[in-house]
Amino acid sequence: xxxxxxxxxxxxxxxxxxxxxxxxxxxxxxxxxxxxxxxxxxxxxxxxxxxxxxxxxxxxxxxxxxxxxxxxxxxxxxxxxxxxxxxxxxxxxxxxxxxxxxxxxxxxxxxxxxxxxxxxxxxxxxxxxxxxxxxxxxxxxxxxxxxxxxxxxxxxxxxxxxxxxxxxxxxxxxxxxxxxxxxxxxxxxxxxxxxxxxxxxxxxxxxxxxxxxxxxxxxxxxxxxxxxxxxxxxxxxxxxxxxxxxxxxxxxxxxxxxxxxxxxxxxxxxxxxxxxxxxxxxxxxxxxxxxxxxxxxxxxxxxxxxxxxxxxxxxxxxxxxxxxxxxxxxxxxxxxxxxxxxxxxxxxxxxxxxxxxxxxxxxxxxxxxxxxxxxxxxxxxxxxxxxxxxxxxxx
Amino acid sequence: xxxxxxxxxxxxxxxxxxxxxxxxxxxxxxxxxxxxxxxxxxxxxxxxxxxxxxxxxxxxxxx
Numbered sequence: 296x297x298x299x300x301x302x303x304x305x306x307x308x309x310x311x312x313x314x315x316x317x318x319x320x321x322x323x324x325x326x327x328x329x330x331x332x333x334x335x336x337x338x339x340x341x342x343x344x345x346x347x348x349x350x351x352x353x354x355x356x357x358x359x360x361x362x363x364x365x366x367x368x369x370x371x372x373x374x375x376x377x378x379x380x381x382x383x384x385x386x387x388x389x390x391x392x393x394x395x396x397x398x399x400x401x402x403x404x405x406x407x408x409x410x411x412x413x414x415x416x417x418x419x420x421x422x423x424x425x426x427x428x429x430x431x432x433x434x435x436x437x438x439x440x441x442x443x444x445x446x447x448x449x450x451x452x453x454x455x456x457x458x459x460x461x462x463x464x465x466x467x468x469x470x471x472x473x474x475x476x477x478x479x480x481x482x483x484x485x486x487x488x489x490x491x492x493x494x495x496x497x498x499x500x501x502x503x504x505x506x507x508x509x510x511x512x513x514x515x516x517x518x519x520x521x522x523x524x525x526x527x528x529x530x531x532x533x534x535x536x537x538x539x540x541x542x543x544x545x546x547x548x549x550x551x552x553x554x555x556x557x558x559x560x561x562x563x564x565x566x567x568x569x570x571x572x573x574x575x576x577x578x579x580x581x582x583x584x585x586x587x588x589x590x591x592x593x594x595x596x597x598x599x600x601x602x603x604x605x606x607x608x609x610x611x612x613x614x615x616x617x618x619x620x621x622x623x624x625x626x627x628x629x630x631x632x633x634x635x636x637x638x639x640x641x642x643x644x645x646x647x648x649x650x651x652x653x654x655x656x657x658x659x660x661x662x663x664x665x666x667x668x669x670x671x672x673x674x675x676x677x678x679x680x681x682x683x684x685x686x687x688x689x690x
Numbered sequence: 691x692x693x694x695x696x697x698x699x700x701x702x703x704x705x706x707x708x709x710x711x712x713x714x715x716x717x718x719x720x721x722x723x724x725x726x727x728x729x730x731x732x733x734x735x736x737x738x739x740x741x742x743x744x745x746x747x748x749x750x751x752x753x
Contacts, residue, residue, distance in 0.1 A: 314710070322717055
């Protein structure tokens with residue numbers, strides 16, 4: 296072998312005997328063209344969507360999710376393919392990314408994410424890699440198409456403009472607010488339960504209950520008219536108070552006290568007179584059955600002219616969703632509130648608005664966060680019950 | 691000065707003259723195999739170096 300290399304080097308290291316200089320130059324030139332073309336073609340081919348989804352890990356998971364989004368199909372017919380967002384366009388960063396793909400080749404060979412379950416388990420980590428890149432380069436790959444300077448504020452919806460304009464002034468990174476725009480969010484952030492909330496749910500599941508005491512729901516709790524828990528009567532919102540009347544097996548007899556509007560079916564039970572803070576939502580059949588309620592005081596809200604009545608109703612609920620106090624719930628809600636809002640702007644203090652202003656405020660904003668419906672209800676209630684109606688020294 | 695008859699003077703280590711076929715073999719090997727492989731290795735190595743750099747300094751920032 297060494298002899299072969301030595302012989303090879305001897306031929307290479309002295310002027311050619313048989314081949315003319317012209318032929319050598321042509322050979323080198325042609326080889327150069329073929330190499331350069333081949334190199335670029337290889338880069339191009341590995342930068343196509345067809346190449347990306349040639350492995351089922353990408354095709355069955357992230358590509359399927361992309362298909363439902365505006366980046367796949369829209370009225371103008373311009374679309375983003377995988378590499379548009381996921382491969383840097385700058386040459387050095389692109390080559391580095393291509394080398395990082397050796398990790399993906401490894402994963403494809405050894406099946407690191409070859410089942411939907413394995414993929415879901417890794418989704419948060421994988422997403423965090425991408426978010427870190429977008430965060431560092433100020434969402435450069437988005438900006439290859441989208442540009443703050445080309446946005447027509449007048450054509451934008453009012454709500455969109457209210458957020459986009461301040462973001463443009465600060466040249467904010469797109470992904471700060473638009474995570475999950477092309478693929479599902481990791482379940483830890485979206486549909487799944489936050490570990491902090493899960494801990495509270497565990498506490499509720501194991502809580503010792505005493506008849507006659509007041510308890511609070513951690514998440515929504517279904518209500519039934521019968522102790523067998525067969526006939527649905529509605530549900531309690533998170534962080535709503537009930538009085539425990541009695542226990543029968545797995546069923547709890549609870550009394551919900553609140554105020555109802557004397558208008559429509561009165562399906563919603565509110566926390567207090569004139570306050571749009573829901574504590575329970577009842578089925579129509581239950582809400583219209585006056586015999587079920589022990590009605591109290593009637594009062595007209597001068598501000599709206601609506602008549603309210605104080606009402607108690609006793610229903611059944613499944614064991615395991617109640618906590619003896621709601622300070623921990625408020626702590627969780629407060630954390631979620633500030634985390635969710637401060638991504639884009641400073642959050643107003645809960646006492647900045649009154650209880651009846653918060654629902655409209657909140658529903659206008661919450662779409663920009665990744666709170667699930669359950670958490671949204673809890674946070675809204677936290678804000679309302681800590682609003683200027685309840686806080687001291689509030690404006 | 692007359693034209694010299696082509697008599698190969700270049701010889702291999704053990705004295706055997708370098709044949710035309712051997713010379714072509716070496717040229718094609720170098721231009722189509724060794725240099726392209728080297729170029730790919732250099733670019734790939736550069737990519738890996740940048741990747742390793744990113745592990746310490748974080749992902750590339752914005753220009």
